[in-house]
Amino acid sequence: MTYKSQEKCLVCSKQQNVNMLKCFRNILTYRNNAVFKSQIRYNSEEIPIFINGKSVCVPKYYTVMQALRQERVTIPSFCYHERLSIAGNCRMCLVEIEGMWKPQIACALPVSKNIKIWTNSKLTLRAQESVLEFILVDHPLDCPICDQGGECDLQDLTMKFGNDRTRFTDIHFQGKRAVEDKNLGPLIRTEMTRCIHCTRCIRFASQVAGMDVLGTAGRGGEMLVGTYVDKMFLSEVSGNIIDLCPVGSLTAIPYMFKARPWEIRRTNSIDATDATGTNIVLNHRFNRVIRVLPRENEEINQEWLSDKGRWSIDSLEMQRLVSPMYRNQGRLVPIEWDCALKLTASTIKNVNPGKIMAIAGPYCNAETLVVAKDYLNILGCENTYVEKDLTHINGNIDLRTSYSINIKMNEIAKADRILLVGTNPRFEAPILNTWIRLAYTHNDCDIFAIGPQCDYNYHVNYIGQDTGSLSQAAECLKGAKNPLIFVGIDQLDSPNAGQIMAALYNLAGSFKVDKEWGIVNIVTRDAGFAAALEAGWKPGALNAMKTICPCVIISLGADDIFYKIKPSIELKIIYVGFQGDKGSEFASLILPGSAYTESGGVFLNMECRSQFALPAITPPGKARYDWKIFRALAEYSGISLFYSDADTLCCRLAQISPNFVNFDYYQHKLFSELIPRLIKPGQGGGGNLNVPMKEIKDYYCSNIYTCNSNTMRQAEKAAKLHKKSNYACI
Numbered sequence: 001m002t003y004k005s006q007e008k009c010l011v012c013s014k015q016q017n018v019n020m021l022k023c024f025r026n027i028l029t030y031r032n033n034a035v036f037k038s039q040i041r042y043n044s045e046e047i048p049i050f051i052n053g054k055s056v057c058v059p060k061y062y063t064v065m066q067a068l069r070q071e072r073v074t075i076p077s078f079c080y081h082e083r084l085s086i087a088g089n090c091r092m093c094l095v096e097i098e099g100m101w102k103p104q105i106a107c108a109l110p111v112s113k114n115i116k117i118w119t120n121s122k123l124t125l126r127a128q129e130s131v132l133e134f135i136l137v138d139h140p141l142d143c144p145i146c147d148q149g150g151e152c153d154l155q156d157l158t159m160k161f162g163n164d165r166t167r168f169t170d171i172h173f174q175g176k177r178a179v180e181d182k183n184l185g186p187l188i189r190t191e192m193t194r195c196i197h198c199t200r201c202i203r204f205a206s207q208v209a210g211m212d213v214l215g216t217a218g219r220g221g222e223m224l225v226g227t228y229v230d231k232m233f234l235s236e237v238s239g240n241i242i243d244l245c246p247v248g249s250l251t252a253i254p255y256m257f258k259a260r261p262w263e264i265r266r267t268n269s270i271d272a273t274d275a276t277g278t279n280i281v282l283n284h285r286f287n288r289v290i291r292v293l294p295r296e297n298e299e300i301n302q303e304w305l306s307d308k309g310r311w312s313i314d315s316l317e318m319q320r321l322v323s324p325m326y327r328n329q330g331r332l333v334p335i336e337w338d339c340a341l342k343l344t345a346s347t348i349k350n351v352n353p354g355k356i357m358a359i360a361g362p363y364c365n366a367e368t369l370v371v372a373k374d375y376l377n378i379l380g381c382e383n384t385y386v387e388k389d390l391t392h393i394n395g396n397i398d399l400r401t402s403y404s405i406n407i408k409m410n411e412i413a414k415a416d417r418i419l420l421v422g423t424n425p426r427f428e429a430p431i432l433n434t435w436i437r438l439a440y441t442h443n444d445c446d447i448f449a450i451g452p453q454c455d456y457n458y459h460v461n462y463i464g465q466d467t468g469s470l471s472q473a474a475e476c477l478k479g480a481k482n483p484l485i486f487v488g489i490d491q492l493d494s495p496n497a498g499q500i501m502a503a504l505y506n507l508a509g510s511f512k513v514d515k516e517w518g519i520v521n522i523v524t525r526d527a528g529f530a531a532a533l534e535a536g537w538k539p540g541a542l543n544a545m546k547t548i549c550p551c552v553i554i555s556l557g558a559d560d561i562f563y564k565i566k567p568s569i570e571l572k573i574i575y576v577g578f579q580g581d582k583g584s585e586f587a588s589l590i591l592p593g594s595a596y597t598e599s600g601g602v603f604l605n606m607e608c609r610s611q612f613a614l615p616a617i618t619p620p621g622k623a624r625y626d627w628k629i630f631r632a633l634a635e636y637s638g639i640s641l642f643y644s645d646a647d648t649l650c651c652r653l654a655q656i657s658p659n660f661v662n663f664d665y666y667q668h669k670l671f672s673e674l675i676p677r678l679i680k681p682g683q684g685g686g687g688n689l690n691v692p693m694k695e696i697k698d699y700y701c702s703n704i705y706t707c708n709s710n711t712m713r714q715a716e717k718a719a720k721l722h723k724k725s726n727y728a729c730i
Contacts, residue, residue: 050116064106064117065093073119076128076157078246079198080107083302084207087199090135092157094127095119103127125161132162135196138177138221139247142194148248150261154196179224185232186714187253187311188242195225195249201241208304209235210437210457225249231727234696234719235457236430239310243294243303254311254711255291259283267616268295270603271309272363272527272596273705276301276409276431277605278309282597282616289313289597289616299410299666300605306430307715308699308706313597315709319580321592322621332590337622337632344589345636347572348552353380357550359541360386361557361577362526362703365601365613366660367649368593368626369528369535372556374641374652375634383548385541386532387561388489388524392497394678397533401669402678404530405432405606406518407484408666413438417480418447419473421500423488423523424454427693427702429606432523433457436486448476451488451689455696467496467686470503474510483511488691489524496687498680505676516668520675523606527596530604534657556626557593559583559704576629578619581704592623599625602653602660609666610659697723 046057051071058067063086068075078090086108094103098116103123118124136158143149179192202214202225213233217224227233233241242250264283271278271292279295292313294305324340325332335343348356358376360369373384393402412435425433439445440458449460450469463469463476477483485504491497501520508519524530533539541561545553550571555562557577567573567586575587578595593599600615619625627649634641643649653660659667693699697719700712707713722728 047111047113049111049114052118052120058111060111062111064095064097064104064109064111064115067111068095068106068117068119075106075119076161077107078153078157078196079200081200081203081244084200084203087203090196090198091131092128092135094124094131096121096124128161129163132158133166133168136162136166137168138193139196140176140193142191142248146191146194146248147251147256148245152248153246177221182226183230183232184227184250185234185238186718187307187711188233188238189251189253189256191249191251192225194247196247197223197225198246199225200244200246201225201250204241204244205233205235207441208240208434208437209237211235229727231725232718232722234715234722236307236427236696236699237304237434239307240294240304252291252311254314258290259285264290265616267614269597269600269616270527270605270611270613271305272603272613273308273312274306274429274431275524275527275529275606276306276429277527277603277607277609277611278305278431279611280305280309284597284616287617289316299408300609301431302434304431304434308430308712311711311715312706312709314711315579315705316595316597318708318710320620320623321575321578321580321584321590322623323592324622325587325590327588332584332587337624340589340591341632341636344574344591344633347574347589348379348554348633349637351551351572354383355548355551356381356554357383357385357541357544357548357552358554358556359558359561360384360528360532360537361555361559361583362387362528363578363596363705364528364532364556364626365596365599365603366531366535366610366653367601367646368556368630369532369537370653370656371627371630371641371643371649372554373535373537375630375637375639376554378634378639378641379637383544383550384537385544386526386529386537386539387541387558388526388529389493389540389543390497391495391540392492392501392679393675394680397539399669399671399675399678400530400534400608401518401672402675403522403524403533403539404608404669405521405523406669406672407516407521407607409435409607411517412436412484413443415439415445415482415484416443417477417483418445419477419483419485420447420449420451420460421470421485421487421504422451422491422689422691423486424451424456424691424693425486425523426455426457427696427699428488428523428525432606446476448473451691452694454691454694466688467499467503470500470507473503474507477507477511480511482513482517483508483519485520486523487520488689489522489529490692491689492522494687496689499686502676502679502681505679509676518669518672527603527605530606530608531602531660534604534608534659536656555583555587557583562586576626578623579705579708581708591629592619592621593626593629594619594623598623599627601627602663604659607666608659608669610661610663612663695719695723 047060077093079087088105088108093106095106096118097104181190205214215228264285267282269282271280278301279297281293281295283291296303323334450463552572554574559581562582573587574589575584576591578593597616598619600613643652700716701707
């Protein structure tokens with residue numbers, strides 16, 4: 001049905017009979033062509049812009065680069081990085097802006113209302129092509145021998161936006177420039193001739209690592225990137241500048257000439273060198289892990305990775321236990337698994353269950369901890385302990401808030417006052433420290449410390465070195481809206497633990513904050529610590545050994561405790577682990593286990609956030625998965641556990657704690673108000689607080705795993721050598 005009218009039409013503007021349905025279609029067409037664009041409603045925080053003729057709304061504080069990336073419009077860049085400040089050096093992100101006589105850089109140009117951006121015009125493409133041509137003028141033809149080959153931004157952008165020929169020839173051109181390489185230490189290799197002056201490394205060192213070591217000298221073609229003085233770039237997160245470098249100017253020395261990107265396989269995993277739960281990608285080839293790279297996670301590690309997690313991977317090839325062994329006439333003799341399991345089962349069954357004790361090491365996954373505890377509990381043994389001690393709590397550790405970080409890591413950046421008590425997060429938890437530094441740089445956070453003088457990468461106001469200084473902390477944190485207190489795990493192993501925690505919880509109780517904002521937080525260092533306490537293991541293995549006087553000790557990769565106490569000859573030690581050290585030195589029976597790269601499994605970080613690591617390679621020799629060793633040991637002991645594979649074991653994990661299988665989600669801590677009532681009264685009588693890692697030289701080889709790494713040994717040697725140099729204090 002059609003309707004006719006003698007009135008003036010809104011579209012055709014003619015006084016005649018018209019088909020009104022046709023006019024309505026024309027009205028809709030005009031509406032799409034921006035006739036009625038002024039009537040479109042959008043958020044007051046957003047403004048309309050045009051990208052290649054398409055109208056979109058973006059936040060008014062965006063730059064053109066951010067707007068293009070939000071709309072998934074491809075724009076090339078070298079120097080821009082969303083976690084670093086804007087430099088505008090490379091000029092690669094040139095776009096055409098209607099009304100401007102020349103192309104503009106998208107990374108530094110803020111958007112404005114109804115701005116018209118063209119990324120596919122001839123002017124834009126010609127400008128980007130010219131910039132690439134100028135960059136390649138001085139770039140050497142090193143692609144066949146460059147470790148960055150195959151994952152190089154310059155290669156990718158040249159193929160997509162560059163020309164297939166060059167106008168610069170040796171006849172009209174004097175040749176490529178040559179730049180002297182810099183010595184940044186034993187971990188980072190420099191080829192400064194390849195540098196395109198994007199300054200990503202400089203901005204990362206200054207803004208994230210907190211070290212003003214790198215800089216520039218000269219201008220234009222004579223510009224040089226390097227150190228201000230002849231010193232090495234030694235930082236706990238220095239390896240990230242290799243990932244940031246868009247060309248092959250900065251590469252990893254331990255990975256040099258080992259493999260090409262298309263030859264390796266990639267497996268998602270979790271870094272077990274500390275307790276932050278950093279997401280990583282294991283690169284492996286021929287059943288060998290050859291490189292570790294960070295995996296982006298906005299709530300934990302952003303896209304950074306500590307140097308230990310990146311380069312201590314060569315430790316997996318040192319002192320490996322590859323065959324079951326038993327001690328015969330003072331020597332360890334290799335035997336078969338059947339014989340080893342029979343000897344182990346008979347040793348355990350011939351002892352009173354009350355005289356059996358298990359000690360969990362720092363790298364145990366949740367599966368191993370659960371199976372080992374089930375096995376011992378069925379035998380009638382309840383003596384399952386971790387190496388660390390928490391002497392500040394009465395009774396068992398049943399509340400997560402008493403041994404964990406009680407706030408999301410990414411919310412640390414919102415803090416306005418931070419108190420560090422006996423801890424140096426820079427070396428104990430480098431990824432956690434990046435969030436603290438983010439609060440310092442972006443939120444004007446004031447940071448105070450109680451403890452010895454340490455090498456922090458932000459300004460710290462020292463209150464004192466002993467427990468008596470805790471009374472002055474209230475005045476320092478006065479007026480804070482989002483205060484945070486971080487306590488080192490070593491302080492909870494001292495006689496002063498109750499006194500320290502009682503004072504801190506009294507201080508935290510004086511602030512009115514959100515219920516989910518945990519003020520008091522414990523900085524742990526072991527990847528398996530939180531999972532062990534979640535599974536029901538108890539802290540304080542050293543004190544338990546003196547109390548129980550066990551006849552048999554089952555060590556799940558625990559070595560540190562044997563540096564503190566020398567076991568008697570009569571004591572039988574059964575060592576289940578992947579790397580032999582002090583524990584295996586005293587062991588009567590050795591059952592070779594698997595590293596975290598081989599077994600994977602469930603790990604809980606210092607937030608008690610559950611994450612799953614996939615296995616990348618198979619265990620060497622006759623080594624087996626740790627939880628399967630205890631499962632087989634139960635069979636030889638006449639005990640039938642009701643799980644036999646990964647699926648049924650996962651159900652058992654869920655029975656013990658649903659948090660074990662609630663992967664990647666942060667759970668807010670409950671009953672934190674009960675902790676002050678459970679704290680023991682102080683008995684230490686005061687004293688100075690100790691921090692184990694005060695300087696960078698203490699960081700690289702801080703535990704047994706990293707001590708076996710040749711790369712970490714070289715870094716430690718370089719740090720000690722650097723400390724003696726004339727430029728160490730700069």
